[in-house]
Amino acid sequence: MSISKKIVLLGHFGVGKSSLIRRFVENTFSDDYKVTIGVHILKKSVQIDGTDLSMIIWDIEGNEKVQKTRNSYLMGTAGYIYVFDASRPSTYESINEDLTYLKGLLPNVPMHLVGNKVDLIDLPELKKILTKKNIDCKYFASAKTGDNVETIFESLGKQLI
Amino acid sequence: MNASDKLEILKELLLTDERKYAESITKKLEVLEETVNKRNKLLPKVEPIIDDKLEEFVEDIPKTLGPTITAALKEEIANSQDAVVEALFPIMGRMIKRYVQHEMQLLQENITEQINSRFTIKGIKRRLKAKSAGVSEAELMLIEQGASKLHQLFVIEKGSGIIKASLTKDNTIDHDMIAGMLTAIKSFVEDAFQSGEQELQQIQYDLYTIHIQNFSQYYIAVVLSGIFDTKTQGKLEDLLLNFAQHKINKTDLTNQQEFSNKLKAYFTNEYI
Numbered sequence: 001m002s003i004s005k006k007i008v009l010l011g012h013f014g015v016g017k018s019s020l021i022r023r024f025v026e027n028t029f030s031d032d033y034k035v036t037i038g039v040h041i042l043k044k045s046v047q048i049d050g051t052d053l054s055m056i057i058w059d060i061e062g063n064e065k066v067q068k069t070r071n072s073y074l075m076g077t078a079g080y081i082y083v084f085d086a087s088r089p090s091t092y093e094s095i096n097e098d099l100t101y102l103k104g105l106l107p108n109v110p111m112h113l114v115g116n117k118v119d120l121i122d123l124p125e126l127k128k129i130l131t132k133k134n135i136d137c138k139y140f141a142s143a144k145t146g147d148n149v150e151t152i153f154e155s156l157g158k159q160l161i
Numbered sequence: 162m163n164a165s166d167k168l169e170i171l172k173e174l175l176l177t178d179e180r181k182y183a184e185s186i187t188k189k190l191e192v193l194e195e196t197v198n199k200r201n202k203l204l205p206k207v208e209p210i211i212d213d214k215l216e217e218f219v220e221d222i223p224k225t226l227g228p229t230i231t232a233a234l235k236e237e238i239a240n241s242q243d244a245v246v247e248a249l250f251p252i253m254g255r256m257i258k259r260y261v262q263h264e265m266q267l268l269q270e271n272i273t274e275q276i277n278s279r280f281t282i283k284g285i286k287r288r289l290k291a292k293s294a295g296v297s298e299a300e301l302m303l304i305e306q307g308a309s310k311l312h313q314l315f316v317i318e319k320g321s322g323i324i325k326a327s328l329t330k331d332n333t334i335d336h337d338m339i340a341g342m343l344t345a346i347k348s349f350v351e352d353a354f355q356s357g358e359q360e361l362q363q364i365q366y367d368l369y370t371i372h373i374q375n376f377s378q379y380y381i382a383v384v385l386s387g388i389f390d391t392k393t394q395g396k397l398e399d400l401l402l403n404f405a406q407h408k409i410n411k412t413d414l415t416n417q418q419e420f421s422n423k424l425k426a427y428f429t430n431e432y433i
Contacts, residue, residue, distance in 0.1 A: 002417075004337060006321040038349060041322075041341035056323060056341050072348035076321025 002052040005160045006076050007153075010069060010102065011083035012091040013062025016116040019143035020083060021059050024153050029144050036061045039073055046154060051161045055153065066098040071105065079110040079156045086115040086126050086140065095135050110159040114139040114152055268306060275302045309393045309433040312369070313384040314424060315340055318414070320348075325379055326413070326420035328428055343382055347373065374401045378414070381405070385433065397433050404428075 009017040018036050022028055025044045040059040045052060060073050066082075074080075082099060084092040095113070102111070113135075115126065119142040130137050139155075141148040196202045238245050278284040287305075291298040315336065316326040322344030327336045347361045360380075364371040370389040374381045374397075381401050404427055413420040 004323045006323060006341075039345045041338055041345060043335060043337045043341075054337060056321075056337055058341070058345070070348065070352050072320075072352045073345065075348070076318060076323065078321070 001050070002054070003161065004054040004056055005078035005157075006056050006058060007156065007160075008058045008060060008074060008077045008080040009083060010060060010066060010080055011062060012064060012085070012088075015062060015083045015085040015088070015091050016143050017062065017081075017083050018059050020081075020114070020116060020141065020149055020152075021057055023143045023146055023149045025057070027146070029146070044153075046157055048154060048157050048161055053157050053161055055157060065094075067101055074105055077106055077109055078160050079112075080106065081112045081114055081152065081156065083114050083116050085117050086123075087117050087120040089129075092130070092133075092135060096133075110156060112139050112152055112156050113137045114141055116141055116143055118142050118147065119145050271306055272302055275305065305432055307388050309370075309385045309387045309389045309397070311383060311385055311428060311431055311433060313382075314428060315343070315382045316379055316409075316420065316424070317344060317382060318379050319375075319377075320344070324417065326417055326424050328421065328424040330431065340382075343371070343373075347380070372397055374398060376405055393433050400428075400433070 009021060011017055013035065014033065018034070018040065019029060021042055022030070025042045036059055038061055042057045042059065043054060044057065045054045047053070058073060058077075060069060063069055080102070082095070082102065084095060086092075092115070099111070099113070115130075115137055118126070118140045123140060126140075139148065139152050141152055143149060196206065275284070275287075279288070287301055288298055291301045294301075312329070312331050313333065314328040315324060317324055317340045322341040324336050324340040327340075329336070333339065346364070350361045351359070360373070360375045362373050362375075364373070368386050370385050372383045372385060372389070372394065374383075383397065383401070385397075404424075408423060408427055409420075413423065
């Protein structure tokens, strides 16, 4: 069986959404930061539990506020990943507020919250900070080293089939 | 030991440091003199600086000299239009001639191909059509040359941009990517201009037109070349409406392969 699903990556600008996608789709990483303008679409086919899943990944430009994201880009989303920069507190300070807003727009749509750039920080320390802020984050990754990237996408993929 | 010797010893004792310092300065001066006077020693020192300066100069040209050059060129062209025409005419003329030659050759090749296909089903159909319409077959062939040619057709789910079926006569990039980007462009235009219920219906680029026909759950995007006038647009819209109303059923939207086969069977004519 073969199916296609739309996956959207959201988060502030510069958190590494494009880098995570590039690591997952092309297994590459670049230190050069290029701002995503509008939207960039990539595709990766994976096999999960005997199903060929084509992930149509929408890399949406980052915003300071998730509320500024074009709603039309979110239409038909099967699953989304909210990315924050583990080394930049300003990108996770309003996470709970942002997630509530997104859950209102995309009810019952599977979501993964991902802390990227963990190669730059002390992970146990970050986890303590997140717990204090009531932020429930299960996924931590590094697009630079490739740590956990595939696992995150595949885990979301499993929820989509 | 005379007074002069004593003085020498005294100088030796008192001025040792100064003498060493003077010697080191003399050595440095000699090295400097050699560096300055000998090309092979001076070049490695000076070259990187000159290179950097040259690079800076080249980078600055558009900023510093660009406006002056542009203004001067504009003035010169305005003042001597005849001279410019004379200078460009041979080049432009040759380019246009080559383009026309190329297009004529393509037309000739296409007509030859059509003549060769006289005894195929398509050729027989054309002849019958010519007879019934009361025009010559040659006229029909020429009309076909300007007619809108269907290159690609995509049935795309609204919002998600997921492709539901496709029909393509050319090799292009991944269909999922095309469907996704078309949907993103469509969403952007519809959002940006706050068009409410209005939807993007056409995209034109160079010799191609992308006709977009919207339905409730999906939209159909058709890539065409050739003359796409109002009459052809109406004809295509009718064709797509008929296909949507009578051929598409709910199960088609879940089976891309079967749906694509259905498209292929329905859109057999490459001209609209």
